Amino acid sequence: MTTRIDTRFDKLKAEGRPALVTYFMGGDPDYDTSLRIMKALPGAGSDVIELGMPFSDPMADGPAIQMAGQRALKGGQTLVKTLDLARDFRKTDPETPIVLMGYYNPIYVYGVDRFLTDAREAGIDGLIVVDLPPEMDEELCLPAIKAGINFIRLATPTTDDKRLPRVLSNTSGFVYYVSMTGITGSAIADTSKVNAAVERIKGHTGLPVCVGFGVKTAEQARAIGQAADGVVVGTAIVNQIANTLDAKGAATTDTVESVATMVRGLATGVRAARLAPAE
């Protein structure tokens, strides 16, 4: 089955450039602002949207995304509303792939079967669930594949060649390479090391490999995009949102536009990635 994610990466491959994958937290700081941000992303140059599902205990996230989740939850965001965001977005954009990213518990409590039905109907294309390693595939990964939703796995610097095939099995859409051992928003590791890791993973799979955790600038996006098929930016976007909020944590007139401006900058980075000959 070909999903929007497959179609998008095929198209970018033909264009000869990596994807810009943008993460933001659903409902941060409120539903309407969040929807406007989401709608602004494709026009600003985002190729794939990662829609964060807030969770009270985000164990793999740094302070920026922790706080974004807290803002969203305080604003009344729930998994139901995060699916609503996708549904509203799909009314005007039938093409841009949407990947839900978060933790398992809200999905488990929602009910896996009901969630997959509702997610597909809302126009969700893929899932990244941080706390579901291959050992727990029967929980959500296998049912998601059956439901026609890509299950995108994280590979990390600790995933060695022996373990990689296990991680890549049942992975579809793309592989998300976590650039470092650490939480979101930390400083990125040596770019050349990351690129070497990407090449290593590509030796095991034909799927596109995207790199995330720690990419903050257009220059980093360009450098990472030389080897990777996609560059994920999350914390920098979430920080950009946080910086525009007023003292009470509410959105201001700058919020949406400043995110769009930042994404336009990042988009120039990924578009420049393959102009210089890759080493």
Next chain:
Amino acid sequence: MNQTTPPNSFRTGPDEQGMFGIFGGRFVAETLMPLILELEEEWTRAKADPEFRAELEHLNAHYTGRPSPMYFAERLTEHLGGAKIYFKRDELNHTGSHKINNCVGQILLAKRMGKTRIIAETGAGQHGVASATVAARFGYPCEVYMGATDVERQAPNVFRMKLLGAKVHPVTSGHGTLKDAMNEALRDWVTNVEDTYYLIGTAAGPHPYPEMVRDFQSVIGREAREQMLAMEGRLPDMLIAAVGGGSNAIGLFHPFLDDKDVQIVGVEAGGKGLDGEEHCASLTAGAPGVLHGNRTYLLQDTDGQIKEGHSISAGLDYPGIGPEHSWLKDSNRVEYVPIMDTEALEAFQLLTRLEGIIPALEPSHALAEVIKRAPKMGKDQIIVMNLCGRGDKDIFTVGKILGVEL
């Protein structure tokens, strides 16, 4: 979800996937997964290694001070006028609680794995102190994550950890209690996965921790069994222990799980009452969910967001519970009941006056249940309660509530 037919044995879990029925598992980020598999392998090897067992037994005997006494609480028994009450006195261990049993075992594993740095989370500070203690004993740097609220209410233990050379990180995210400390410890671990050993303090977290911590704590139940047979010539009628994460309770319960005539009761923190939000009774008032690497009963809302619990006792202030307890609840082998802050406080004072033992607030919850049950039982019946910690650390909290300036 309740099983209709009881299993042949309640002592065979977890399965190879680390599951106790639907509970347990390995719900962790990929970064940690290779390390967790490595830990499982090392644990399997260590269990079968006579040298490892000998070293553990030696430390238990000469460092911790095991076996801990089994004490007949004569005056309390007389006062309550019912069942004979025995205390398994793990509060007499080195560092003042059962936590050391697990720390001694895990530090030996850390050494076997060649790790060079220890991290731990702590609520009441008992596990933090025990971790700092074994880290000092084995020459490891140790960093302890502790909720900022707990740092404040358990100041003596914070100072103890510092004296022992540990670095204490106050955690301000969330409500600044045990749950948040565990999140922060996991974030540290995922960042420093190469050299760091995460010394989890309770029988929870990803497989193999629940099994491993249980096995290290089961020394409590094994001794209790032998001591009862020696002292009374039979097994007790009832076991009672407090459950926060549940390590002291599973340690006492596990060796008795297949003794059908032994009734087993776990006591949760009922806080200010189960009607409101201020309690930690995850088994009585929670629902199954996934947090901190395992599926278990959790205090959570309908959206799957984890709630902050409340208990007078920092050690019980956790919205989850070890997965084996969840399974024992659903299999109806163990009964779990809540005890309120006020009941625990009364029990704390009663024991202090009647037996000259100042218990920690955690086992004071178990004691409050003993006080409820013993009078309804015959004088020929026996209750064993795990007195898993001493109350020196709690005198400031209790003083504050009783309106005494210390």
